[in-house]
Amino acid sequence: MIHGFVRRPLAVFALAYLGFLSFAAASASWLAPYDALKTDMNNVLSGPSREHLLGTDALGRDVLSRLMLGGQVSLTGVVLAVATFLLLGVTAGLIAGFAGGWTDRAVSWVVDLVIALPGMVVLLVVLAIYGANNTVAMITVGILSFPSIARVVRAATLAVRNELYVSAARVAGLPSWRIVLGQILPRVTGPVLVQASLAAGAALLTQAGLSFLGLIAQPPTPTWGGMISEASQVIARQSWLLIPPGVVVGCAILAFALIGDAIRDVGEERERPLSGGARRRGMRASTPSRHVYTTPVSLPADSLLSVRGLTVTLPGTAGPVRIIEDVAFDVGSGETIGLVGESGCGKSMTGRAVLGLLPEGGQISSGIVVFDRIDLTGYSSRAWRDVRGSRIALVSQEPVGSLDPVFPVGRQVEELVRRHHGGTSRVVRARSLELLASVRLPDPTSVARRYPHELSGGMAQRVSIAMALSGDPDLLIADEPTTALDVTVQAEILDLLRDLQRDRGMAVVLVSHDWEVIARMCERVYVMYAGQVVESGTVAQLTDAPRHPYTAGLLACRPGRTAPRAPLPTIPGSVPDPESWPTGCRFAARCPLSGPECTARSIEMFPAGPGQRSRCLHHAAVSKEPVYGRLETA
Numbered sequence: 001m002i003h004g005f006v007r008r009p010l011a012v013f014a015l016a017y018l019g020f021l022s023f024a025a026a027s028a029s030w031l032a033p034y035d036a037l038k039t040d041m042n043n044v045l046s047g048p049s050r051e052h053l054l055g056t057d058a059l060g061r062d063v064l065s066r067l068m069l070g071g072q073v074s075l076t077g078v079v080l081a082v083a084t085f086l087l088l089g090v091t092a093g094l095i096a097g098f099a100g101g102w103t104d105r106a107v108s109w110v111v112d113l114v115i116a117l118p119g120m121v122v123l124l125v126v127l128a129i130y131g132a133n134n135t136v137a138m139i140t141v142g143i144l145s146f147p148s149i150a151r152v153v154r155a156a157t158l159a160v161r162n163e164l165y166v167s168a169a170r171v172a173g174l175p176s177w178r179i180v181l182g183q184i185l186p187r188v189t190g191p192v193l194v195q196a197s198l199a200a201g202a203a204l205l206t207q208a209g210l211s212f213l214g215l216i217a218q219p220p221t222p223t224w225g226g227m228i229s230e231a232s233q234v235i236a237r238q239s240w241l242l243i244p245p246g247v248v249v250g251c252a253i254l255a256f257a258l259i260g261d262a263i264r265d266v267g268e269e270r271e272r273p274l275s276g277g278a279r280r281r282g283m284r285a286s287t288p289s290r291h292v293y294t295t296p297v298s299l300p301a302d303s304l305l306s307v308r309g310l311t312v313t314l315p316g317t318a319g320p321v322r323i324i325e326d327v328a329f330d331v332g333s334g335e336t337i338g339l340v341g342e343s344g345c346g347k348s349m350t351g352r353a354v355l356g357l358l359p360e361g362g363q364i365s366s367g368i369v370v371f372d373r374i375d376l377t378g379y380s381s382r383a384w385r386d387v388r389g390s391r392i393a394l395v396s397q398e399p400v401g402s403l404d405p406v407f408p409v410g411r412q413v414e415e416l417v418r419r420h421h422g423g424t425s426r427v428v429r430a431r432s433l434e435l436l437a438s439v440r441l442p443d444p445t446s447v448a449r450r451y452p453h454e455l456s457g458g459m460a461q462r463v464s465i466a467m468a469l470s471g472d473p474d475l476l477i478a479d480e481p482t483t484a485l486d487v488t489v490q491a492e493i494l495d496l497l498r499d500l501q502r503d504r505g506m507a508v509v510l511v512s513h514d515w516e517v518i519a520r521m522c523e524r525v526y527v528m529y530a531g532q533v534v535e536s537g538t539v540a541q542l543t544d545a546p547r548h549p550y551t552a553g554l555l556a557c558r559p560g561r562t563a564p565r566a567p568l569p570t571i572p573g574s575v576p577d578p579e580s581w582p583t584g585c586r587f588a589a590r591c592p593l594s595g596p597e598c599t600a601r602s603i604e605m606f607p608a609g610p611g612q613r614s615r616c617l618h619h620a621a622v623s624k625e626p627v628y629g630r631l632e633t634a
């Protein structure tokens, strides 16, 4: 941000000008050439001279000294108004956007109420009660103008709180204040700074207007507005007097606007996707891979995505924690593979690593993510962002939550279509409706006009799928896309995903804890346990002859296998915490086959059949029966 800002000379000049004004105001008491309040009736309306660089006013007071002292009142007023504006607006926007529901409605109601108040009347009433008080007047200005920033921050928060990493932070149990301060506030700083500088300009104008009318800071205390007012009374005798305060105020307002524009431009520049050519150049020119991967890697010839040795760390209480470790898998063009495992095994984190969307502090500490023959781990975050959405897209498990509640869904689809393909409004709209129709929404035109809360879960998921398809991705990561839906809708969405995948020749990585979903959709499956892939092979191979006791346990726990009303069996024990992964086999504590050899050293993947691999020393001995014997019922 700072780098982009300094490349704009006008903005730097504006900042320097405001800095100069603040310094002059702050140092008025010892740097001003004269006492700003001292009158000299022998030297009135003198005009600029060597003694008085900016001349004297109708009472013979030095204009330069008065400008410097007047800056104290004027700029303090601006600071007070902007501080109030930010404090109320940012707090209200963050609370409303993050909490949602009733809190959001209550805050929005207050915001609407303040907007409906007649500002000038309120200001006059306050001044009538408190007298010509600059502090009270400018705090009131801040209160009256906070709704604009509250709305901006609320909308930005609503958009950000649906980001995967924010949801992940919630799931991980981080307190709300930490999520708001650590993950949301930094993302809304850009719009906040833009609004703050615009508000500062407006506050200065209001302050000048109020002091022009003599409503704050009565004479002899100088203010810039007051000086303009005094100058206007003697305009026929000495018109020069209008120029110093007029120029100072005008340029200060312009400077605030220039700074706001520059901040907005820098923000947009950071968000703007690169053009095709630039994108390709950016990808290749990006910094080299951060990790060390010395083993020569051979990848399947038809691979669209190949992950090898992927290890992701997140900050933990005693240093970085390996959330996933040594994960490897391949996805061919147009192929659907599944990542399956219990909650907390690292499936979503694997998907996020492929998307370059790790939570705050997370990083790929080793391994490669090769997409279309390019290792994405060497990409800058900007280059990765360009791949995301256009070549690799995501459908998440919260259909309604993944849509921006502030805009009708059609507009959200259009925004993405415009971003990926450009075109006139008519073309963009037609393409968006086509996309909505392609996900089998019954009346795309009417759905496009609705807000997310007006859609059922199934419809919202169809809209999210349409949005994911807007960039014609080659790979779709579907993270538990049907978990939040009821059973009949689940089946419809899975059929839709399968048909879209077939029609578009798109590859899909399906993340699910539900074996039936994986079996229905995928050719090959990777079973994840405690941050590692523990078995891989075709769905048929693993279903018929699992070669890892954990896979056997998952298969035995499928709901369809128990008698109606019988309690669901579960694998005894639970997934260990990432901060304390056990040495050796991580499943050993829950495994009927484990012996001391399993916990002596880390276990690698063994070939366990044609195209089948298992991370179990006893893979040849695994059968369904012994695991059944140890299952408990929930």
Ligand SMILES: Nc1ncnc2c1ncn2[C@@H]1O[C@H](COP(=O)(O)OP(=O)(O)OP(=O)(O)O)[C@@H](O)[C@H]1O
Pocket: 165, 168, 169, 172, 314, 323, 341, 342, 343, 344, 345, 346, 347, 348, 349, 350, 359, 360, 513, 577, 578
């Ligand atoms: N933002 C985060 N901060 C800290 N830990 C996280 C975060 N997100 C996930 N984790 C931890 O990483 C591990 C893997 O989580 P992940 O979400 O990938 O599991 P999963 O197999 O997809 O499970 P689920 O189906 O519940 O999402 C878990 O132990 C989880 O607690």
